[in-house]
Amino acid sequence: MKYVLVIHGGSGTILKENMSASREQDYLHTLENALQAGEKMLKCGQTAVDAVEAAIKTMEDSPLFNAGKGAVFTHDEKNEMDASIMDGRTLAAGSVSGVRRLKNPLSVARKVMENSAHVMLAGEGAEQFAKEQGCEFADASYFYNEERFQQLHEAKKSEKVMLDHSGENEMTDHNGGEMLGTVGAVALDTHGNTAAATSTGGMTNKKFGRIGDTPIIGSGTYANDDTCAVSCTGHGEYFMRNVVAYDMSALMDYKKYTLQQAADFIIQEKLKKQGGEGGLIALDREGNYVMNFNTAGMYRGVIREGHEGKVKIFK
């Protein structure tokens, strides 16, 4: 089987006219690094799970994306992160939500999948589990980022919540607000197995321990070798109410839609009608893939065996 790896770094009102050339290059460069980190795994026969973890770790370790190091600040000036992963071969899944001190939340979600009897662990309990598993912790100074902190203060000043990628520092209210800098990856490995994973820092200025679609199996992440592997990004509440990631699988399984038909129907029709902004990446066992979004842009990239990697930001 020929491997495929697709990644995203969030969708939103990302406009070329609002982005400096050097910043654009930084994003493209980090996306390329993420593709290479994942491809390295796939090339030497490692699993789709290994590949999505490696790709996401690269983006979590970058301050550019709203996940891991680059996580935005909550109303209380904390960073609260969510992540989930699913193995399309076994339907095993793992997820963490509301974690504050984990360097790589997605790697902990993988430990939940592989070393616990559970699917989802939350908050301090999840951190206690991570500690017992020997996962890497990071303190507030690691997550501190002057730009993110300014974003919070701008958001507080205007009592709005802020769209992370709405231009550069552009403020938007947007139906109660949504953060669009989630990262995700889906992979098909040389054994013919798939995996999907998603990681996020949530929403600038968020209150009340809000959880979005990212740690929800079926909404933000889903993988099943028989249908598809999916990672979503966008206005999370819409993705939760529409159970988007599993809906991709159900449309292919029960209605015999192709990957492309399923993604077009959900992102361009169903969500658009409701005003749900966002996008998804997905692939199937045949190596077909989609990067579908109804916003101005989505940080994204794909690499396939025998092809050069491609990274893009705008439509």
Added chain:
Amino acid sequence: MKYVLVIHGGSGTILKENMSASREQDYLHTLENALQAGEKMLKCGQTAVDAVEAAIKTMEDSPLFNAGKGAVFTHDEKNEMDASIMDGRTLAAGSVSGVRRLKNPLSVARKVMENSAHVMLAGEGAEQFAKEQGCEFADASYFYNEERFQQLHEAKKSEKVMLDHSGENEMTDHNGGEMLGTVGAVALDTHGNTAAATSTGGMTNKKFGRIGDTPIIGSGTYANDDTCAVSCTGHGEYFMRNVVAYDMSALMDYKKYTLQQAADFIIQEKLKKQGGEGGLIALDREGNYVMNFNTAGMYRGVIREGHEGKVKIFK
């Protein structure tokens, strides 16, 4: 339209030979009270959302079920509760997870649905929201229950987790363990609209802030007037990986299964093959309903306009 209300109080290894006659009567009586509380709403033209909330509040206020007052103890001798609700008319949804001091978690989930921009709020943040909404709080003494506390100590002694309804005080290990005393309700109101809701106290002796399927829209709860309203109970991890509640809707929408066919396929085939124990209640706009489980018993009841209410426990 003729109204219908279906409720459950959890499924599991509930055997007649393990239950005293007086305890059986207590359960049946509380189920009847829950049906009456919901029917009262439906009779005077209130919504399906009102009916499922009223029915669940009755069960949350009883010490018999593992939700609200009867919530089991975590490893740390705390009560951590989850709940979710969905309005089939609008697809609006609300959920809380890991809350410790809320008297009626399901009523707070409804506030999240109606008075916030979000779908899911967690932990202390959810409690802060509940406070601002004027919801009722309860302290540890309200949730204290000698029998539950003994269950925790028995579970700790054997380093096992305990199935709440596995006979009376029977201990089971069971793949890392699962608590099966969740409560739920689905309703069709006289306006032809549906709603679904589920509430739980989680798992005896649980650690690490584990979250099950109950607060997950698409897994534990889902409602859509065009297909069905569903509330699940059982070994949560299986219900999460299989996105059970939304799968009911997808099978009806995309594969044109009847409510009965969809429930039989998921509970008796798909989950059974995987070893996933549990059940669900569901209804559609035509007034069809199912109470389907692959365990020895499920606390359950149904009441329809023009019919006597029926409550049952065993197969």
